[in-house]
Amino acid sequence: MNPTEARVNIPGDVLFHELDGEAVLLNLQTGKYFGLDPMGTRIWQYLVEYGSPGTVYNKLLEEYDVDAERLRADLLALVDQLEAHGLIRLDPSLDNHESKA
Numbered sequence: 001m002n003p004t005e006a007r008v009n010i011p012g013d014v015l016f017h018e019l020d021g022e023a024v025l026l027n028l029q030t031g032k033y034f035g036l037d038p039m040g041t042r043i044w045q046y047l048v049e050y051g052s053p054g055t056v057y058n059k060l061l062e063e064y065d066v067d068a069e070r071l072r073a074d075l076l077a078l079v080d081q082l083e084a085h086g087l088i089r090l091d092p093s094l095d096n097h098e099s100k101a
Contacts, residue, residue, distance in 0.1 A: 014026070024036070
């Protein structure tokens with residue numbers, strides 16, 4: 001499955017707390033914390049809002065002056081980490097019209 005075409009689902013046992021532009025995610029099932037810097041926090045906010053890494057990629061390109069390939073690599077790396085820690089689940093997209101990274 002291509003992560004940029006997937007839908008992001010956030011399990012109900014994941015808590016998010018933001019403080020001064022940074023954030024902490026807590027997986028209540030495992031008891032593990034995951035810290036996010038300001039850019040990671042912005043990515044999380046967009047994942048929650050849009051539910052699609054491809055859409056998040058496009059929004060970040062509009063918002064920041066950043067190298068497109070670097071952004072894509074960093075975004076996909078964070079999505080992989082969040083999934084590996086059980087903080088998100090990637091499901092195949094039901095909408096083939098999603099934006100692609």
